[in-house]
Amino acid sequence: MADLVNELVWSHSRARAFSGCARAYWFAYYGSWGGWDAGAPDAARDAYVQKKLTSRSMWTGTVVHAVAEHALRQVREGFVLGPVEMAVAGARSGARRDIEGSQDGSWLQRPARRVGFREHYYESPPSEADWGAAIDEIERQVRGLWDNRLFQRLCAVPARIKELEDLRRFRVGDVDVFVVLDVLVEDGRGGVVILDWKTGEAHNDADIAVQLGVYGLYATQELGVPDDRITAMHVNLRLGTESRHPVGAAEIHQAAARIAESATAMRSRLRDVAHNVAVAEDYPGLPVGAPACSYCNFRGVCGRR
Ligand code: SF4
Structure with missing residues (x-):
């Protein structure tokens, strides 16, 4: 397989990252490049792992989107929409697996496919009650999806x-x-x-x-x-x-x-536009003590743990 080339492809999320901390943008699109490879330098590997971290609120959205996508793919392939109880049970058990895999560190074996929480990687883990509340919120939103008239309309056509x-x-x-x-x-x-x-x-x-x-x-x-x-x-x-x-x-x-x-x-920030080469020094971090650093994914590689 040909080597992947790091190209500058615009996206809404990239533009949002660019408008925030320049160093975080650099970690996300340059410093983490190639970090998926077993032979990657430690700095790239660490930045790649940290890029993949999520928070409870982001994860809620990911799980609910995945449930919606799976259900609509099923109906598009000709299956009847299953009962909401089945979707809820699948989402809840998947959510539990996500939490356990993050807690025991096994997600690090496949950070692109599994879930790692900032809360486990950097912070003191939330209480069992907080995890329970997050799973209950996922259930509430899945039930809301099944009840939603637009979702029902999609399933009909x-x-x-x-x-x-x-x-x-x-x-x-x-x-x-x-x-x-x-x-x-x-x-x-x-x-x-x-x-x-x-x-x-x-x-x-x-x-x-x-x-x-x-x-x-x-x-x-x-x-x-x-x-x-x-x-x-x-x-x-x-x-x-x-x-x-x-x-x-x-x-x-x-x-x-x-x-x-x-x-x-x-x-305009690139050293070499034709080859999309960006150098970390051209992407300064926020002032020390900036509030955004306290929840930034890259606070580890950035030295702001
Ligand atoms: S820890 Fe702060 S300075 Fe470093 S990348 Fe994140 S937001 Fe930027």
């Missing part, structure tokens, strides 16, 4: 689901872009609905607008959907709310401009 957590790469101007849509479904009238499951409490409206604009750009450019036929819906499974967001020509234009501006800024 599975052939219309065109995208389901699929990683896509496409070109915008002079940079490639990655997107992963939770769900993109045809509306039966020549348009599409982009559905996003939200599992946390707080979301930034400006951040959401950029993300949806990028999805709209993908739908128009790669799927040929007219820009006035896109609807975006957020279903917040934690709060039990739904919201509709505009995605039209203006949002799509703004997204393309934002990608160009952000990619230019990312390249």
